[in-house]
Amino acid sequence: MGAIDIREGGAIPEKQVKHLFAALGWGHYDALLPQMLLNSTFVVSAWDEARLVGLARVVSDGVYASMLHQVGVHPDYQRAGLGSELVRRCLAKFAHTHFLLTIDDPAQASFYDRFGFTLAPNAMFRPRER
Template sequence: MDASQIELRVGCDIPVGDLIGLYDSVGWKAYTVSERRPDLPRALRNSTYVVTAWYEDRLVGLARALSDDVSVFYLQDLLVLPGYQGQGIGTQLMRHCLERYEHVRLHILLTEDDERVRRFYESFGFRNINDLSESPLSAFVRVHGVELS
């Protein structure tokens, strides 16, 4: 696959089966278990910005964000179909979102603590809050139905 053959599309007009397949492929069951399936198209519809990556009309990646277009851009999901990972698609999606929201002051995301994922986000200038010493910040999170420890 040649990265130049990837087409990026803005908007959430995506067949539900393709969406479920993509989220399922990276193991994000919280979105794809049968009782939650109707929530996924709703979550996309209510996102501020959705951009998808297509290879020969196959959905191979997606990024979606919430933003007020002034002070905060929150990246909620970024995912690439496993067979297409490591070929620059995540980078294309990320660059596209960051260019669109370049003017916004805070860029925030929450993700699993995985070395490769960390390196990926650091390459775009994101810093893990735990690594900050000269400009310390705190981040707080609640997860519905989960007792965090």
């Protein structure tokens, strides 16, 4: 692994995101990707030269509430601090707002604990219909 470049904003080729998401088992997002990226308030990405190796995105109203979505680091690049740096960048930009996120697996909670996230008994979730 060379030096990793963290980029805030900027266009990210959809093909690169597809490759990263495929490595994370997130192929089900493929059809949504163009709008997911375009309509995100903030996208932060990690690059090993021209290769996208990590991504996180925020959807926010900019004043009250933000959602953190699709925090992912390529398996070859995990456990090297990249995921933490991506999350830190997202939180720093919207630190004046509440943050919400969903997790696929309760074990992931221990990754987000360190950034001040707590399991919320007062939150409710409704999955999308299709």
